Amino acid sequence: MSNVINEANWKFHWRLTESAGIMVYLADFKGRRVMWEGSLPYVTVDHQQQSLDVATEASEVHGPWWVPLGTRTIQGPVRVQTFRGGVELSAQFQAGPYQYTQLWRFHDDGRLSPWLTIYGPGVHDQHTYHPHWRFDFDLDGARNDAFERFEGNHWHRVETEGWFPYGGEADESGSVWRQVDADSGSAINIRPHSWDDAEVFAIRYHDGEWAPYSPRSAAGSQPFPAAYVGDEALDGDDVTLWYVAHVHFDQSFPYTAGPWIKVEGLGR
Amino acid sequence: MAAPKKAVKSAKSSKIKPKSAASGPAKIASKQAAKAPGGRKTPDVASADPTLFDPLTPGEIADALRTLTEDRRLGSMAKVGRYRVICTEPLVIKPPHWMAGHRLARVVVYDYAADRTVDACVDLDAGVVSHLELTKSQPMLSRDEEALAISIAMTDDRVRAKLMLGDVPQTTMHYWGRNPKDISFARRSAAVIFGRSDGHSSVVAVVDLLDNQVTQVVPAEMW
Numbered sequence: 001m002s003n004v005i006n007e008a009n010w011k012f013h014w015r016l017t018e019s020a021g022i023m024v025y026l027a028d029f030k031g032r033r034v035m036w037e038g039s040l041p042y043v044t045v046d047h048q049q050q051s052l053d054v055a056t057e058a059s060e061v062h063g064p065w066w067v068p069l070g071t072r073t074i075q076g077p078v079r080v081q082t083f084r085g086g087v088e089l090s091a092q093f094q095a096g097p098y099q100y101t102q103l104w105r106f107h108d109d110g111r112l113s114p115w116l117t118i119y120g121p122g123v124h125d126q127h128t129y130h131p132h133w134r135f136d137f138d139l140d141g142a143r144n145d146a147f148e149r150f151e152g153n154h155w156h157r158v159e160t161e162g163w164f165p166y167g168g169e170a171d172e173s174g175s176v177w178r179q180v181d182a183d184s185g186s187a188i189n190i191r192p193h194s195w196d197d198a199e200v201f202a203i204r205y206h207d208g209e210w211a212p213y214s215p216r217s218a219a220g221s222q223p224f225p226a227a228y229v230g231d232e233a234l235d236g237d238d239v240t241l242w243y244v245a246h247v248h249f250d251q252s253f254p255y256t257a258g259p260w261i262k263v264e265g266l267g268r
Numbered sequence: 269m270a271a272p273k274k275a276v277k278s279a280k281s282s283k284i285k286p287k288s289a290a291s292g293p294a295k296i297a298s299k300q301a302a303k304a305p306g307g308r309k310t311p312d313v314a315s316a317d318p319t320l321f322d323p324l325t326p327g328e329i330a331d332a333l334r335t336l337t338e339d340r341r342l343g344s345m346a347k348v349g350r351y352r353v354i355c356t357e358p359l360v361i362k363p364p365h366w367m368a369g370h371r372l373a374r375v376v377v378y379d380y381a382a383d384r385t386v387d388a389c390v391d392l393d394a395g396v397v398s399h400l401e402l403t404k405s406q407p408m409l410s411r412d413e414e415a416l417a418i419s420i421a422m423t424d425d426r427v428r429a430k431l432m433l434g435d436v437p438q439t440t441m442h443y444w445g446r447n448p449k450d451i452s453f454a455r456r457s458a459a460v461i462f463g464r465s466d467g468h469s470s471v472v473a474v475v476d477l478l479d480n481q482v483t484q485v486v487p488a489e490m491w
Contacts, residue, residue, distance in 0.1 A: 004318070013318050018355040019408050025321050025360075033314040036362060037321075042408075045441075047491050062491060063452070065441035065459050068408050096439030096461045097469050123461060123469040123488040138313045142362055207365055208399060213354060213376050213387075216444055218404035219454035238362075 005080060007087035008108035014089055016078055019068030019213055020134075021102045022089055029110055032266045034188070036136040038114060040102060041211045041224075042066050047127040064130070066215065067095040069102065085109070097122050103258075110266070115258035120249050131257050132225070133243045134211050137188045139181035140266075142238045146180045147202040158202060161229050165199040166192050174260070177202075179239055186265035196245035196257050201225045205238035313362055317369065320360045324373055329356045332373035332390040339397045342386065350380040354407045359389055367391060367398060376407045378456065380478060406444065409458055413477055414440040417458035421473040424482040427462070430471045435462045443474060451476055451483045463488065 003014050012027035012035075020039035027035040044064040067073060075092040082088075086107040093100045097120070105113035116131045139145065147158045150171050155178070158164070170176045175189035177200045192198035203209070203225060215223040222229075225242040245257040324332070333353065337346040345351055359374035361367045370393045377386040385407050389399035409417070418437045421427050443459035445452040456477045463469035472491050474484035 013321060015321060015323060018357055023321075026316055026318050036313055036316075037360075049490065061447075062486075063444045063446040063450070065443040066408075067439060067441050072411060095441075097463065097467055098439070121467065123463075123472065123491050138362075140314075142313045205362075207361055207367075208401065210359065210374065212405065213407040214405065214442065216406035216442070219444075220448065224405075 005087055005089075005106075007082060008085065008106055009110070010087070010106040010108075012106070014078070014104070016071060016074065016091070018070045018072075020211055021069040021093070022078055022091055022104060024089070024104050024114075027106075027112075029263050030266055032140060032186075033138055034112075034263055034266070036138045036142070038104075038133065038135045039211060040069060040114070040116065041132050041134050041213075042215050043069065043098075043100065043116065043118075043129055043131040044215055044223075045098065045122065045127055045129055047123060049126070064215075067098065069093045069100060086111075103256075110263040112261040112263070113258065114243075114261070115256050117254050117256045118247060118249075119254045121253075122249055125249060127249050129245075129247045129249070129257070131245050131247075132215065133258065134225070135188075135241045135243070135261075136205065137179050137241065138238070139179065139186050139188060139263075140184045141181070142205070144182045144236055145234075145239050146182060146236065147234050147239050147241070148178050148180060150176050150178075157235060159235055160231050160233055161201075161203050163199060163201050163226065163229060166197070173262070175262070176200075177241070179241065182236065184265065186263070189262045189264060190241070190243065191260040191262070192243075193245070193257060193259065195255075196247065196259075198243060198245050198259065201229060201242040201244070202234055203228045203240045203242070204232045204234055205240045209240075316360065316363070320369070320371060321358055324356060324358055328371070328373060328392055331392055331395075332356055332375050335390045335392075335395055336375050336377070336386075336388050336397055339388075339400070341397075341400060345377075345379045345381065345386065348381040351386075352378045352380070352410045352413055354378055354410045361389075370394070372398070378407055378410070378413075380456075383456070383478065406442070406456060409440065409442045413458060416480070417460050417475040417477065420475050420480055421460040421462075421482055424473065424485070426485045427471065427473045427482060430485055430487065431462055432464075432470055434464050435470050436465060437461070438463045438467075438469060455479075457483070461488070 020041045023039040025037040044066045073093045078091045088105040099119035101117040103115040148155045174191040177190045179188045212224045217227040354376040359372040373390045387401040391398040438461045441459045460473045462471040469488035472486045
């Protein structure tokens with residue numbers, strides 16, 4: 001099976017990684033470069049102790065854990081299927097009591113859906129999933145990009161790296177964050193799932209700060225991607241975005257987490 | 269959220285060049301130059317070679333590991349031999365970096381002797397380690413470490429005493445504790461989940477991979 005897909009106004013490549021699920025790279029929409037690479041570096045899981053003991057109720061006894069989604073946990077092949085108005089990649093992963101379906105959906109109107117369906121059941125019901133997506137968008141070139149956030153009924157330019165949780169405000173299309181190419185005016189709009197409790201980390205791209213092979217940095221330090229956040233300027237440079245969802249398990253599972261992403265302005 | 273820190277970096281060989289400090293107009297000019305017809309074309313992300321993302325061949329993996337272990341900066345690690353190769357994958361660096369267009373391998377190793385992670389970029393075209401980071405971060409578990417954790421847990425009397433008929437190892441997770449008093453807070457650890465093949469989990473055993481011993485045995489419903 002070829003790893004180059006040319007469908008629905010998109011042309012992109014993909015490969016299965018060791019730990020970051022299906023990676024999509026060199027993605028173009030209508031012949032223009034949109035993304036250098038995008039992947040799902042990890043899904044951490046937190047379990048909260050099931051106890052009615054008041055003394056221990058508030059404490060988090062155990063830390064998080066995770067297992068790579070990749071060659072060692074995939075169940076069956078990566079599937080490539082067309083649907084009305086688009087094409088999608090999907091793959092199932094399983095590690096003990098954790099099951100996932102990773103999806104990359106590409107629509108002919110410029111929408112892109114990197115999603116993850118989470119099934120559970122976990123080792124018990126009281127647990128929360130934290131899927132982390134990493135996107136290196138290169139709209140019409142890597143440099144001269146900016147990151148903006150919708151707040152106070154307007155789009156605001158973000159000057160420096162940081163952590164930007166969804167605060168409930170969105171523009172008329174539901175977008176909360178966007179990466180803008182200053183040269184062409186084209187933009188990547190990111191709309192979170194309402195129930196993702198989502199946040200975005202915007203980090204200036206550096207060679208050497210590639211997707212880590214674990215969220216775990218040094219003991220007692222911030223995990224990745226927070227460990228990459230400093231106070232460097234974003235405006236006019238190359239930006240890497242991390243979208244992180246926080247999804248508590250409940251009886252309505254399976255649940256599909258992940259953003260809607262829409263490319264706009266490339267046709268100008 | 270507390271103020272995050274930059275990842276600690278040390279011992280770089282061919283130091284990755286920092287991003288240009290030029291701003292606005294200079295960058296735009298450079299971008300336009302890249303697209304200028306007739307001029308000398310600067311490499312651009314739009315013309316990247318997709319084959320550089322292709323999986324490494326067995327020979328390329330072997331080449332990368334040989335190059336890494338022959339690097340003088342990792343001489344003691346290679347000599348002691350207490351390390352695990354976590355993974356070896358292709359790495360593609362963006363233009364205008366000087367390594368853009370090179371066939372590169374990213375090799376991640378956990379060095380048990382020094383309790384550190386080696387994150388290296390090997391330039392397969394030049395046969396050199398072109399980027400090296402030594403950190404206290406914890407990479408994912410290798411397949412060997414997953415298997416080792418299971419074998420340690422399976423032979424532990426406290427684990428065996430808690431297993432029910434039909435319980436088998438379901439999976440091994442990369443785990444770290446939140447509490448500084450917890451052994452797994454600072455030491456490389458795995459959590460082996462036991463349970464039935466139908467998916468129900470029964471016991472979690474935390475294994476310290478530095479000392480190869482079980483440090484916690486917890487009923488799954490109490491995890």
